[in-house]
Amino acid sequence: MNLPKVVSDLVKTQNAFDSVAYSNCFSETAVVYDEGKTHTGRKEIELWIADANARYEATMQPVSYEEKGTESILKAEASGKFDGSPIILSYHLEIVDDLIQSLRITG
Template sequence: MNLPKVVSELVRTQNNFDSVAYANCFSETAVVYDEGKTHNGRKEIEHWIADANERYKATMQPVSFEEKGTEIILKAEASGKFDGSPIVLSYHLEIADELIQSLKITG
């Protein structure tokens, strides 16, 4: 699967539980929507993913990838310490200047 560089980096850093490198895939003003909460800016994103890594130890394996206009949808199997694991999640991404501007994770 030929993913954009920043998406490949997002997967790699998630699977290494590297919250700093994960957050660096996002712009300074990026927004993440996950589990009914909004996380604004790289610092909040770093804290969110560090907490999620601690709680869930989730890794992701890309399943499919498509581009719809300015949106990229990555479907990935997430496995970790949570009910229902593994589960396929959809990562709705908007990318500009090789950084993620927004990410919405849905089931």
Template sequence: MNLPKVVADLVEAQNRFDSVAYANCFSETALVFDEGKTHHGRKEIEHWIADSNERYKATMKPVGFEEKETESLLKAETSGNFEGSPIVLTYHLEIVDELIQSLKITG
């Protein structure tokens, strides 16, 4: 599967549980929407993913990718320490200047 570099970097960082590298895939003003909460900016995103990694130890295996006009959709089999694992989640990405500007994760 041919993923944009920033998406491939995001998956690799997640699978290494590297919260700094994960956050560096986002712009300084990026937003993440996950589990009913919004995380603003790279520092908040880094704290959110570090906490998530600690709790869930989730890894991602891309199973589909589609680019639309205003967003890209990454479908990934996500496995970890959570009920229902593994599950296919959809990562709704807005990519601007090769960085992620927004991410919304849905089931």
């Protein structure tokens, strides 16, 4: 599967549980929507993913990738310590200047 570098880096850093490198895939003003909460800016994103990594130990395996206008959708199998694991999640991404500007994760 041919993924943009920033998406490939996102997967790689998630699977390594590297919250700093993960947050560096995002712009300074990026927004993440997950589990009904909004996380704004690189520092909040780093804290959010560090907490999620500690709680869920989730890894992701890309299943498909599609670009629709300004939005890209990565479907990935997420496996970890959570009910229903593994599950296919959709990562709705807006990429600007090779960085993620927004991410919305849906089930």
